[in-house]
Amino acid sequence: MKRLLILGGGTAGTMAANRLRKRLDRAEWEITVVDQTDAHVYQPGNLFVPFGIYQPHDLVKPRRRFLPDGVELVLGEIDRVEPDHDRVLLADDRSLPYDYLIIATGTTPRPDQTPGMIGPEWRRSIHEFYTLEGATALASRLADWQGGRLVVHIVDMPIKCPVAPLEFTFLADAYFTERAMRDRVSMVFVTPLDGAFTKPIASKHLGGILDDRHVALESDFMVERIDAEAKTLVSYDEREVPFDLLVTVPLNMGADFVGRSGLGDDLNYVAVDKQTLLAKGHENIFAIGDASDIPTSKAGSVAHFSIELFEDNFVSHVHGRPMTKLFDGHANCFIESGHGKGMLIDFNYDTEPLPGKYPLPGFGPFSLLRESEANHWGKMTFRWVYWNLLLTGKDMPFEPLMSMAGKEIEVAS
Amino acid sequence: MTTATINGLEVHVDEEGFLTNYQEWTEDLAAVLAANIGVELTDEHWRVLRFLREDFAKQGETATIRRTSTVGGFDTKALFVLFPKKPAKKMAYIAGLPKPKGCV
Numbered sequence: 001m002k003r004l005l006i007l008g009g010g011t012a013g014t015m016a017a018n019r020l021r022k023r024l025d026r027a028e029w030e031i032t033v034v035d036q037t038d039a040h041v042y043q044p045g046n047l048f049v050p051f052g053i054y055q056p057h058d059l060v061k062p063r064r065r066f067l068p069d070g071v072e073l074v075l076g077e078i079d080r081v082e083p084d085h086d087r088v089l090l091a092d093d094r095s096l097p098y099d100y101l102i103i104a105t106g107t108t109p110r111p112d113q114t115p116g117m118i119g120p121e122w123r124r125s126i127h128e129f130y131t132l133e134g135a136t137a138l139a140s141r142l143a144d145w146q147g148g149r150l151v152v153h154i155v156d157m158p159i160k161c162p163v164a165p166l167e168f169t170f171l172a173d174a175y176f177t178e179r180a181m182r183d184r185v186s187m188v189f190v191t192p193l194d195g196a197f198t199k200p201i202a203s204k205h206l207g208g209i210l211d212d213r214h215v216a217l218e219s220d221f222m223v224e225r226i227d228a229e230a231k232t233l234v235s236y237d238e239r240e241v242p243f244d245l246l247v248t249v250p251l252n253m254g255a256d257f258v259g260r261s262g263l264g265d266d267l268n269y270v271a272v273d274k275q276t277l278l279a280k281g282h283e284n285i286f287a288i289g290d291a292s293d294i295p296t297s298k299a300g301s302v303a304h305f306s307i308e309l310f311e312d313n314f315v316s317h318v319h320g321r322p323m324t325k326l327f328d329g330h331a332n333c334f335i336e337s338g339h340g341k342g343m344l345i346d347f348n349y350d351t352e353p354l355p356g357k358y359p360l361p362g363f364g365p366f367s368l369l370r371e372s373e374a375n376h377w378g379k380m381t382f383r384w385v386y387w388n389l390l391l392t393g394k395d396m397p398f399e400p401l402m403s404m405a406g407k408e409i410e411v412a413s
Numbered sequence: 414m415t416t417a418t419i420n421g422l423e424v425h426v427d428e429e430g431f432l433t434n435y436q437e438w439t440e441d442l443a444a445v446l447a448a449n450i451g452v453e454l455t456d457e458h459w460r461v462l463r464f465l466r467e468d469f470a471k472q473g474e475t476a477t478i479r480r481t482s483t484v485g486g487f488d489t490k491a492l493f494v495l496f497p498k499k500p501a502k503k504m505a506y507i508a509g510l511p512k513p514k515g516c517v
Binding site for chain 1 (some may be wrong): 428429474477479480484492493497498499501514
């Protein structure tokens with residue numbers, strides 16, 4: 001009997017378990033998923049919780065429900081992987097041997113990594129929305145906030161769902177407008193990048209979108225610390241941004257056990273081949289979803305597209321055949337822009353987001369890099385798609401590799 | 414992809430002037446690139462640039478500020494003094510490496 005061990009039962013791990021269970025002979029292969037809890041959170045929904053659009057209970061279901069028969073779920077905290085012994089040790093001293101290992105433990109916000117972030121003001125005037133707890137606390141704060149200076153802030157890249165801080169900004173602008181208090185709120189978007197949009201064509205199409213909403217931009221801002229008492233962000237080059245309410249995106253890091261196991265880079269991401277997801281220096285370890293170091297967005301769409309190809313590669317690899325389905329870094333993100341509208345971007349390792357149309361049989365086309373109501377409904381429908389089609393590996397009308405169909409090619413000026 | 418002639422050498426650059434071919438960079442070129450953005454190279458600059466070049470050769474990606482600090486051992490505040498305002502971009506530009514990645 002061969003044993004496949006999947007660390008992490010989130011978006012990527014659950015999809016891989018479902019797809020590979022169908023592909024690997026049950027008489028020959030055992031599949032086990034390890035996670036800390038049985039609660040699977042629909043993470044794209046966290047963005048909507050602060051504004052009361054989703055309630056926390058809308059977003060959580062048992063992991064077990066999305067794992068097929070023939071996949072065992074082990075609950076426990078992972079202490080380390082021992083690649084030389086082909087086994088994983090749990091914190092309670094259980095030892096799980098494997099023939100093949102898939103690391104799918106994602107990335108997590110780490111407020112402990114910025115001095116001053118966690119302290120007396122944490123979840124009072126300093127908030128985050130990437131965890132369900134944080135998003136819920138922020139919903140309470142916004143519900144009775146009387147206005148002031150709202151600062152939306154990114155500590156460093158890469159982050160999970162890199163457009164979410166912009167979406168939060170757009171939704172906050174709409175939320176305060178609808179509550180007739182926008183004139184009592186000043187908003188600032190603070191980013192370590194050189195603009196809200198860094199790719200030339202997206203920047204050209206969307207560059208004015210913060211100005212239109214009267215949101216000030218503070219770019220190239222690398223935070224050194226937060227002075228919680230003075231309610232101020234302080235950068236390495238000694239700029240200061242004061243706030244009344246800070247909504248920050250803490251540094252994102254892969255799981256600590258990845259670092260302890262000698263498998264990670266400086267942010268605990270597993271170094272992999274970006275086309276096959278095979279861990280560098282290992283023949284029986286892969287990393288999928290946000291846990292790897294591939295240079296594209298950390299996003300559910302990337303996990304989805306890459307796993308469609310990975311499934312074939314994995315089966316080839318364990319049978320000693322070459323892996324031929326090479327991933328191109330395809331990502332596809334709806335960007336909620338407020339007032340019932342949204343935008344869509346579609347790109348990969350080599351092609352930046354372009355304008356045009358995104359054809360989708362049965363649903364589309366959707367507009368690329370332009371606001372539309374259809375894009376908003378695409379985003380809201382996605383929660384159903386996620387639970388009912390995506391996780392369990394049902395066929396969907398998306399192509400895993402990026403297509404140029406519908407895209408308008410233009411030369412950046 | 415366009416080419417530019419810098420210091421008498423024809424090199425490949427992107428639309429913002431970042432070199433796109435690792436092999437086309439030379440130390441003489443770095444001094445010209447640095448002068449273009451108002452940076453005068455000292456020994457300390459060179460230590461950072463050499464780390465970036467070596468790290469790129471191993472990783473295939475331009476090191477971030479964080480990586481330059483945690484892996485390269487350079488103090489982040491010092492990087493902001495050496496390459497004012499936009500150290501990540503300026504370091505990559507002078508070292509002849511691709512612009513650090515954003516998203517959209």
